[in-house]
Amino acid sequence: MSKKSLPTTQKQSKARLGDQIRSIADRLKQETDVQITATSRILGAAAQIAENHDQLINEVVDMVESDIDVEKQVSQKHIYTVDLLKQQFKTLRDAKAHFNLKVTSWESLANKLNAASFQTTTIQNKPQSNQGLADTNTIKGEYNFNNLEKLTVFLEPDVAELFPNSEAVNEALRFLIRVTSKNY
Known part of the structure; x- marks a missing residue:
């Protein structure tokens, strides 16, 4: 084919x-x-x-x-020095405004801040019924935080300036707890 x-x-x-x-x-x-x-x-x-x-x-x-x-x-040292304050703030006016204090010098500012720092932070247990604050656990300083209804903490002026109410403080502390617990 x-x-x-x-x-x-x-x-x-x-x-x-x-x-x-x-x-x-x-x-x-x-x-x-x-x-x-x-x-x-x-x-x-x-x-x-x-x-x-x-x-x-x-x-x-x-x-x-x-x-x-x-x-x-x-917070451990509770000591403010003039040098430390000058490093943290540009002017005495800025420092006075930050701490909401009336002073005439860096030295008097440091002295006032140190005096305020040495005051002890008070933690109080909310009284339940007629128990009052004379409870033996309160006297010994042994707190069972599960039984606390409210905890009162006094903030220093510079911290209180940033946290206007207890909700803001609690939110910041919860955030801090989350951040630190993720890293450990």
Whole structure:
């Protein structure tokens, strides 16, 4: 049997059809390469965002821990010095406004703050019925915090300025508890 030869026009149309298919395949490959590159860039950006987020969280935790350490040192020492106050505030006017005190010098400000710091913080148990505060646990200083209905704490003026009511204090303390419990 002899092969029938295709007319020339059919051969040319098949060749054009093959070229068109190759052209479409090449464009699809290029688009796939572009999509792969874009996806790779997106994943790289997402990884960078995650890394930056973790770094930011760590920085915030470090700042909070640093602030807590400074606050512990200040509350443990209960001593304000002129140098410490000058480092914390630009002017005596700023310091007086912050502590809401009337003084004429850095020394008198430090003295007033130290005098206020040495006053003991009072914690009181709310009386239940006729029990009163003369309860033996209160006298010994042994508090069962599960039985406390309310706890009264006196804030220093600079702290009270930032926390206008007990809800604000409780919210801040709960946040602090959450932050510190996640880190330990």
